[in-house]
Amino acid sequence: MDDATLDNLAPSQAVRTQAGTEHTLANEVPLAITLNGLNHAVMMVSPYQLEAFIIGFLLTEGIILHHRDIHDLEFISQQNAIIANVTLANRCHQPWQEQRRNLAGRTGCGLCGIESLEAAIPNLPPLPASELPNIDALMGLRAQLPAWQKLNRDCGALHAAFFANMQGKIQHASEDVGRHNALDKLLGWHHRQSNPPGMMLVTSRCSIELILKMVRTYNPTLITLSAPTVLAVEQARHYQLNLIHLPYQQQPRVYAASIQV
Structure with missing residues (x-):
């Protein structure tokens, strides 16, 4: 179900303006998450890559430690909303x-x-020391992004998160109306691939929440297209996370490095 959509809830649809022109817009729907029959949260999401989102969300919330801690997962479409019934391990x-x-x-x-x-701002253990990506690998990332942002290309208004290997080749992309959701989807996918080495890139600004999601899932390198906040930089340094800002047509800015050079 990772890349599938629910029958009546597509990730985008055509909408007419008052002038009569038709444009494709992103869908945004409420997703109610129940854990072992109890209500946990309601999130506004793009109805796309939902299984990866549930895994990533529960990992980054510290509720599960492994995707196998989810014993069952069922999605139910209810009018213009989705219910995710999750059965957790004891x-x-x-x-x-x-x-x-x-x-x-x-x-x-x-x-x-x-x-x-x-x-x-929880007290989590720091990440193990890890090397910064090669500068050439970083400089080649932006040119690859449009080909991977399929939904955004059609309708705009979507954030994206990408996984690239250490050579700078993008392997997967996740898209959502929410920047946190896009990263959760990517982290959920990455976890199910047995956490191959590489780096995460997000199209949004970097705040403290994104840093904590990376630390909770033991991912060492986060690259952002927009600038991080001061607190995000402080926490990245505290947790030994490589944090890199990739400005448009400029050299990468390394705000935090696990191994000092």
Whole structure:
């Protein structure tokens, strides 16, 4: 189901303007995620690459450690929405339940606010040291992107995340209306391929959430087409993540390097 779409929910559709011209626009639908029969989250997503999204989302949320922790996954189309029924392994259920109870108990008061901040910037183990990609591999990435952004080429308004090998050849792309979703889809796909070595590239700006997704899935190199935030740079350095900004028609800017040169 990774690249398939639900019968009545295509990732894009034709829409007429008030003047009568027709254009293809991206679809955005609510995806309700239930874990072992309990509601967990509702996300707005592109109805495309959904299985990879569920795997990547649960990995980057720290709910599962491996895609095999998902014992069953069923998608149900309900009017203009999708329900994802996920059956988790027993070893994941209890920790998730504890996390769920903590989230439900927060009220925004002083102590609860401190707990919320700790949840927003968790204390994760740093990544192992890893080499920076070769400069030639980085410089050849931009030229490959249009051929991989199939949905965006038709309708625009979509973020994308790409996986490239260490030689700089793109192997896979994920697209979504949400930048977090696009990276989750890519990380879910990558995990199912047994995590081959390489680098991730995103078309969006880089914020702290993207850094944490990379760290939780043990991926050492993130490349962004837009600039990172200050906090993203600080956290990338803390976690030994290679963080590189690839400006248009300029040399790459290395903001964080796992191995200092």
